[in-house]
Amino acid sequence: MTTLLEQPKTEPMRWPAPAPSRTNRVLSDDGVPALLVEHVTKQFVVGSRRKRKTVMAVNDVTIRIRRGEIYGVLGANGSGKSTLIRLVSTLLTLDTGRVEVFGHDIERDEMAVKRVINRVSVDAAFFKKLSPFENLAYAARLYGMEPRAARAEAISILARLGIGEKRLGRPLEQMSRGMQQKVAIARALLTSPTLLLLDEPTTGLDPRSKLDVQTFIEELRDTHDATIVLTTHDLAEADRLCDRIGIINDGRIVVEDTPEALKAKVAEEHGLEPTMESVFMTYTGRSLDDDLGDNEDKDDED
Amino acid sequence: MALMTRELKASFAFVERNFNLTKRYWGWEVAFLVYAVAGALAVSLIGAGQGDDRLLLTLVIGAVFWNYLSVVFSFIAETVSWERWEGTLEYTFMAPVRRYAQMLGSTVYAVAFGFVHTVVVLIVLALFFELDLTRANFATAAVFMVLGSVSFIGIGIMTAILPLMYVERGAQMTFVLQSVLLLISGVYYSVDILPGWMQVLSNFSPATYVLHGVRAGLIDGAGITSLLGDVWPLLLMGIVFIPLGLWAFGRAERYAKRTGKLKRVG
Numbered sequence: 247m248t249t250l251l252e253q254p255k256t257e258p259m260r261w262p263a264p265a266p267s268r269t270n271r272v273l274s275d276d277g278v279p280a281l282l283v284e285h286v287t288k289q290f291v292v293g294s295r296r297k298r299k300t301v302m303a304v305n306d307v308t309i310r311i312r313r314g315e316i317y318g319v320l321g322a323n324g325s326g327k328s329t330l331i332r333l334v335s336t337l338l339t340l341d342t343g344r345v346e347v348f349g350h351d352i353e354r355d356e357m358a359v360k361r362v363i364n365r366v367s368v369d370a371a372f373f374k375k376l377s378p379f380e381n382l383a384y385a386a387r388l389y390g391m392e393p394r395a396a397r398a399e400a401i402s403i404l405a406r407l408g409i410g411e412k413r414l415g416r417p418l419e420q421m422s423r424g425m426q427q428k429v430a431i432a433r434a435l436l437t438s439p440t441l442l443l444l445d446e447p448t449t450g451l452d453p454r455s456k457l458d459v460q461t462f463i464e465e466l467r468d469t470h471d472a473t474i475v476l477t478t479h480d481l482a483e484a485d486r487l488c489d490r491i492g493i494i495n496d497g498r499i500v501v502e503d504t505p506e507a508l509k510a511k512v513a514e515e516h517g518l519e520p521t522m523e524s525v526f527m528t529y530t531g532r533s534l535d536d537d538l539g540d541n542e543d544k545d546d547e548d
Numbered sequence: 549m550a551l552m553t554r555e556l557k558a559s560f561a562f563v564e565r566n567f568n569l570t571k572r573y574w575g576w577e578v579a580f581l582v583y584a585v586a587g588a589l590a591v592s593l594i595g596a597g598q599g600d601d602r603l604l605l606t607l608v609i610g611a612v613f614w615n616y617l618s619v620v621f622s623f624i625a626e627t628v629s630w631e632r633w634e635g636t637l638e639y640t641f642m643a644p645v646r647r648y649a650q651m652l653g654s655t656v657y658a659v660a661f662g663f664v665h666t667v668v669v670l671i672v673l674a675l676f677f678e679l680d681l682t683r684a685n686f687a688t689a690a691v692f693m694v695l696g697s698v699s700f701i702g703i704g705i706m707t708a709i710l711p712l713m714y715v716e717r718g719a720q721m722t723f724v725l726q727s728v729l730l731l732i733s734g735v736y737y738s739v740d741i742l743p744g745w746m747q748v749l750s751n752f753s754p755a756t757y758v759l760h761g762v763r764a765g766l767i768d769g770a771g772i773t774s775l776l777g778d779v780w781p782l783l784l785m786g787i788v789f790i791p792l793g794l795w796a797f798g799r800a801e802r803y804a805k806r807t808g809k810l811k812r813v814g
Contacts, residue, residue, distance in 0.1 A: 290808050332811070335642050339805045360644035371639045373565070375572040380565075387561030388643035390554055417572065 278349040280441055280473035281311040281334065286343035288329055288497075303329040305497035306343075311490075313348075313440075316467055316474040318488030318505075320481070320522075322530050326497040327477040328368075331445045334475070335365045347441055361389070364439035368446040370426040374419040378404070378429045381418060382436060389437040396436055403432040406465075408458055424455030431459060435466070442466075444476045448483060456480070463487055481522035493529040500529045555649035562653025566623075570661065581665060584615050585672050591736060592673060601680050605767050608673050610735040613762055616666040616693070617700050617755055621726060623658030624651070624704030629711035629719035638810050647801065648794055655701050681766065688765025688772050695782040696758030702789020703754065709793075709800040715809055729753050734760065757782050 288304040304326045311317045321327045332338045334345055336356055345352040347359045372381050379397060386396030401411050407428040418426055427447060434442060444463070448456040460483055466472055467487070478484050484491055485505045492502040501508065509520035518524035570577055588611035595604030627650070631637040640650070673679075707725055711718030732739070732746050733755035739747055750756045757778040764770035764778075772779065804810050 329808075332638075332808075335638075337638050337642055337805060337810050338808060339802065357644050357646075360642060363642075365639075365642060367638070369635060371635045373569060373634050373636060376565075376568050380568045380572075384561050384565045384568075385639075385643075387564065388558055388640070388645050390557060390644075 277313070279310045279346070280313045280315065280348060281309065281317075281475065282344075282346040283307055283309040283330070283334070284344050284346075286330075286333060286345060287341045288326075288333060288338060289341055302497050304333065307494070307497070307499050308343075309492060309499065309502070311473060311475065313473055314467075314471065315489045316463070316476060316487055318484040318491040319475065319477040319494055320479075320484055320491055320526060320530075321477075321494035325494045325530070327494055328445055329497075330494065331365065331367075331443050331475065331477060334441075335363060335443055336360055362439060363441045363443060364434040364437050365443040365445060366427070366430045366434045366447045368449050370418075370423070370430040372418050372426065372430070375417050377416055378409075378414040378418060378421075378432075381429070382433055385433045385436060391437065399436055400432050403435055404428065407432065407462055422452075422455075424451045424458075427451060427455065428459065431462065440472060442472050442474045444474060444478075446477055446479065448478065448480060456483075460487060481526055485522045491525075493526070495530045501525075555646055556652075558643075558645040559649040559653035559656070561645070562650055563657045566654065566657040566661070581668060584665065585669050588612065588615060588669050588673055589676060592677060596677060602767060604677060605679060605681075606763060607736055608677065608679060609763050609766055610759060612666055612670050612673065613693070613696075613759055614730065614733075614735045614755065615669050616662045617696055617758065618726060618730070619662035619665050620655075620658045620697055621700050621704045621707070621729070622722075623661060624654055624701060625707035625722045625726070626711075626719070627651075627654045627708045629722065632711055632715070632719075641801070641810055647797055651705055651794065651797070655704075658701075658704070659697055683767070683769035685765040685769045685771060688770060688775065689762045691772050692758050692761035692765065692775075692778070692782070695779065695786060696754055698786035699754035699782050699789055702786060702793045705793030706789065706796055709797055712797075712800045712804050713809065729755055732756070751781075754782055754785050 286304055286307045287302070289300050289302045291298055292301050293299050307326075307330060309317070319327050319330060329338065333340060334347070334352070336352060336359060340353065348362060350358040350362075352359050373384075376384075379400070382396060382400045383393040386393050401414070404414065405411070409425055409428055413421070413425075418429065421429070431447065447463075448459050451459065463474065463476070464487060467474065476484070476488060488505060490502060490504050491508060492499045493508075494500070501511075503511065505522065505525075508525045509522065512518045512524045512528050513520040516524070516528055518528065588608070591611050592604060592607045595607040598604075628637065631640055707722050709718075710721045710725075714721065728749075732742065732750040733753040734742075734750065735755065739750040739756055742750060761775045761778040761782075764775055765772075
């Protein structure tokens, strides 16, 4: 496959500068970062006993995310996005490097980290026979909340996401995937995490549900003191929501900047149209179609 | 103290969740209960058919107490495989709850559920057969039931590790282990009739001592002091297995996090 990175270097075509940032938020660099990932490496041994091989899922990644920031992680399937999220979520141990969440070391102070984070994964992980209320009550108790207060809070969040109270007593398996994902978001927010890890929260959702979720994330950004790490395949979503984006390829962060700066960079340095699609293709060496087509092959390693 | 209160409250999450799951899967629970009752009746009818009251009581006690111990064992041993199947394992392991609190909640519910389940089986058997319990020492039976629960909880926690370490085969291993316990513990017969090597294995099963002690108490009216030979192995197993199980579970969790085995599969 010929990638853009392999194309001969010619005088790049000049595109107009991208539009100014859609947010005017000022994020301070002072103080303890919300998330500090320093030289983190994680590798797995995969394959059957005879054909074992080592896969470097995350390779010397360093990221510093400020409080209140929405940081996007873009990358192809198998690039290491979800592994990075799992590392921060305490679901994987680090091979090397260190991770701090609001100054708490993830290995030495695991419980403190767990109290301030929450994660929404691509598959809404629920007891599907239980109702949203029952699942949320379970979550509330795990995080030391009173179920009654949690219930009121959940009703409010879900109403904002377009799910009425009367639907919350029926088993989750009777809900559409989009609705389940909204309940997953409500569950994550219920515990008031100061670091919210959204691992492809809108993948597979219909356009309406996707829009609801995106609008809600924007609302969170504007009204809550939450820092968000968002992985997504939706480039428009990343462009719309993220203050900064890091592109991960083969486990390495290959570029990191604001969406505007990234777009400007590909326009200036490669003569491409200043879009996130161009940014993605330039830094991952593949189109989004390639990426989605590769889903089955690579997802196991992701 | 505050930490302990917090963890105790968190452990109730598992009690409530499991209760809700039982409620939602009530059709399956009824089906399993009917199967347990039918199985206990079928085995006990062999004793009734022989016209031997002692054999009948031996089989009834075996059926009832094995039902209790196996329900407690499966509930705890399947803690991980159940969540893996539902896809919630990562969510639960990410929550700020210590593993002993999780195990405590799962255990409390397992014991309560096992007790209710077994009482139903016992009531049906009592209605079906005229059981001669005139010499029974119920206190002895109760002590063995408590001691047996403790050691089975320990084994259950240790077995719960298997699905953590082996994504698919772990649940299968759990099932095999439960079958082996059934075979070697003298549930429906005396362990004396087992081949020599199986008799050696039977010494490591707490069910062997529970069933021997309960039978001695309920059939022969033996007091607990005359059964110390069955009490001390159970005490020892309870004291060793639970802390050992929690320690091993922690190690297995660490291994699963190192190798990426908490991730949902399927």
